[in-house]
Structure formats: C-alpha cells, structure tokens
Amino acid sequence: MINININSHSLGGNKVLENVKLEIPTGVILGLVGVNGAGKSTLLRIMSGVYNADEGDVLYDGDSPKDASTRSRIFFLPDDPYYTSQTTCKSMLEMYRTFYPKMDIDVYKTFISKYSLDEKKPIRTFSKGMRRQLYIALALAIKPEYLLLDEAFDGLDPRSRKHFKDELIKLVDNNGTTVVISSHSLRELEDFCDMFAMLDNKTVSTSGDIEEKVATLCKFQLAFTSDVDDEALEALAPVALRVNGRFVQIVLEDTAENAMEKLKALEPAVIEEMPIDFEEMFISEVERGA
Template sequence: MIQIKDLSHSFGKNVVLEDVNMEAKDASILGLVGINGAGKSTLLRLISGVYVPQKGTVTYDDKSPLEAETRRDIFLLPDDPYYTNSTTCNELFSMYKNFYPDINRETFVEITNHFRLPKNKPIKSFSKGMRRQVFVALAFAVSPKYLLLDEAFDGLDPLARMMFKEKLKELIKEKGSTVIISSHALKELEDFCDSYVMIDSKHIMSSGSMLEKSMDLCKFQMAFTKEINEMTFSSLPVKSLKIVGRFATIVLEGDEYDMRAKLEALSPAVIDRLEVNFEEAFIGDIDKRIRGGEING
C-alpha cells in the first residue's frame, strides 16, 4: 500500500500541493484526475521519490521511496520521459537494466514488436505516440510492484490503449501491483480504475470508489413548452446543465427518484433518464467550483 500523509510542496512562493492525504491499496488501480496545473505531475514525482517532500510523508508499506530497496520496486512513467537525442530502443533498455536488473527483455521485445517499433533508430525520430509506446513497453518489462503513470494514454491509439489496459490487469493479477494513473482521458479511467482521487487548487477535492461516484448522480433530458433558463433549475443540486432552446440536459446529485419528482414538478412535456459517467461527475465538480469562484484565472 502507498500512503501519503499531510503532503505539501512549493516551488518558490508557488504552493502546488497542501496537506494532501491519500492511499493506494495493493492490487488496485487508482485514477488521479484534475485540470491542467492541478498538481498531478508534482504529486506523482513526490510519490515516486523524484522530489523530496518539503512537508509530510510518502511510504510504501511503511518504507520510504528514498530507500534503495524500495526504489527498485517503483517505476514512474512521466509525461515527458528522458532520453538523449541518439538513444535507440535497445540502448534505452540497456540503460534501464542498470536500474532494474530483473527487467524482462522478452516482454520488452514482445511489446515493441507488437507496436512495430524500430529497435535501432533514435527514439527522437519517433512520433509522440511511438515514443510513449517505448516507455509503456519498458514499464511492463520492469513489472514493478508500484507503477506510477502520468498521462498514460496520451498519444496512444485505441488499439494501443486496449493492449495497455489488458497488460495492467495482468500485472495486478500476477504481482498484486499498486497502480496510480493520471489522465485527462477520463472516459478511459472509469471502466478499469477501482478508485479515484480528484485534485484541484492544491488540495484533494474528492476521493472514493469510481463506481460510487457515478452512482451518486442522475442525468435527465427534458423538453418544455415554455421558455427556460438556468434559474428554472436553481433550486436543484445541479452538477451540470446544458440548455438549447426549450431542451435541457441536466446532471443532478441525489436519489434518482427524488430528483425525477422535482423535475416533473417543473412540468416538462417530456423527461427521459440518461446514463451518467465519471467524466460528467468530474466536469460537474469543476464547473461548480468555477461558478463559486473557487478557481481563479
């Protein structure tokens, strides 16, 4: 288990994270979500030991990530992984073998072959998606106990994403690994993450079960014979609202039957229930805070 307690970090006078508390359980995938600049990348670097916390602690089964023994069990795939201008796939593998002696060459070759990646061409000449695929292959070749992935889906095509998810499931099944993954592609996270942490404005905004987060919400589409605007729904716990003419699509927080009754009291000509997803829950939370003036700039 990874435990983070009272974690704070600043760059000069810019406070990026403040009093962050969270945990990621064994044999599970935790989705880390937040808008650009929320502090996700900084948090992953702190968790991995790349940055040393200025305040608070990060522990892996009660051990520090700064201990050599623990570091061998951690693999961080950052949004901008390092390599030199001339580094090839084979050279990169050899470099990582110095840090991870048990890295599996067969796995690396299997995945790079699957992606049809040239082994002896400079990685710099690859497309963004191909570069990402190289480091995904490294991550699974290392097969770490703790896998930290920053914007893991960025640049991956649909087939690569599917393979990536299957490999993650295999890693957890075979090694009981703990995975923390950040992504802007929220729809990609909701179908395979066990839990989530939503970070914004230096703090954790919410956390919990991915499934339960979506279940707390209900979504409806309505048509009215009268004119409507945002004030029409002002008495309701609105997470998101879209109005086009006399049609409205609304996401509400609360019991589905109670919310439907309150909407029917507004006398819509038609009302239909729609499926709600985690992305809508996230966008609703952010939108609510923006409207409340909690996010500046």
C-alpha cells in the same frame, strides 16, 4: 498500500498542492484526474521521489520514496521521459536493466517486436507514440510493485491503447501491482480503473470507486413550455446545470427516483433521464468546485 499525506508543496513560489490525503490499496488501478495545472504531474513526481514535498510525505507500506531501496519497487513513467541524442532502445534497456535486475527481458522483447520498434535506431527519431511504446515495454517488463504513469495514453494509437490497458490489467492480476495513472482520457480510465482521485483546487476533491461515484449522480433532460424558473432549479442544489432557452440539462446528487419526483414538481413538458459517465461526472465535479 500507498499513503499520501502532503500538507503543501509549492513550485516557483506558487502553492500547487495543499492538504492532499489519499490512501491507495495494494493491487488497484487508480485513475488520477484533474483539469490542466491541477497538480497531477507534481503529485506523481512527489510519489516517485523526484520532488520532495515541502511539507508531508508519501509512504509505500511505510517506506519513503526518498530511499533508493523503496524506489526499486516503483517505476515512474513521466509525460516526457528520459533520452539523449544517442539513446537507442538497446541502451535504454541496458540502463533499466542496471537498476532493475529482475527485469523480464522476454516480456520486453515481445513488446518491442509487437510494436515493431527498431532497437538500433536513436529514440530521438521515434514519434511520441513510439517512444511511449518503448517505455511501456520497459515498465511492463520490470513488473514493479508500484507503477506510476503520467499521461500514459498520450500519443498512443487506439490499438496500442487497447493492448496497453489489457496488459496493465494482466500485470495487476498476476503481479499484484498497484497502478496510478493520470490521464485526460476519462473514457479510457473508466474502462479499466478500479478507483479514481480527482485533484481540484490543489487538493483531492473527491475519490473512490468510479462506478459507485457515478451511481450517486443522475442526469435529466427537461423541456418547459414557459420560461425556465432558474431559482427553482438552483434550489435543488444541482451538481451541474445547463439552461438553453426552455431546455435544461441537470445533474443531481441523488437517487434517480427522488430526483425525478423533485423535477416533476417543476412541471416540465418533457422529462427524460440520461445516462451519465465518468467524464460527465468529472465535468460536473469541476463545475461544482468552480
């Protein structure tokens, strides 16, 4: 169980996180989402022990990541991970093996050969995606209790993405690993995340089960024969509202039946329920927050 309780954290005098409270149960995959600059990377850095929160803390089963022993149970893959001009896959493996002695070398070798990475070539000559493949191989071979991934899909090709997602699910199932993954690829997260937490306005604005959250919202498309009555639409307290002439797209936090009733009262010429996914839920939440 990860307990996040950060009262505040500032970067360069600007408050980035404020009153962030979140509990992540063991063995789940949590998608951390938010607009650019929302503080996802900062939160992950605090969670991994890279930053110390100005006020508050993060606890892993009661242990702080400030202790090296706690960090031995965590693997953090930053958006731009470590390498020097001389670093090769081999030297990277040696470095990680030093600190994670239980690392499964066979798993590492399997991934390296699957991704066709040249172990002797300097990492600096790799593309961004290849570098990420290497770190993914290391992360999966270490089999940590807690895996923190920042922009994990960045640079990966579709085949590698699929493979990575499959392996993450296997890792959680077989090892009981808790995964926190930040990404802007919401459709990717929706595929395999059990939970999500959304950072907005420096705090966790909403969190929970993705399917349950999406189920609380419904989306409709309306067409009117006369001018749209904006005030009547606003009175429904929409989560998101887009008006384009006499056409309206509206997202409401209600059951589809209730929403349909309310919308029919506005006498649209056409009313149609639309499917809503995690990405639309995200956009709706961001717009509502704004």
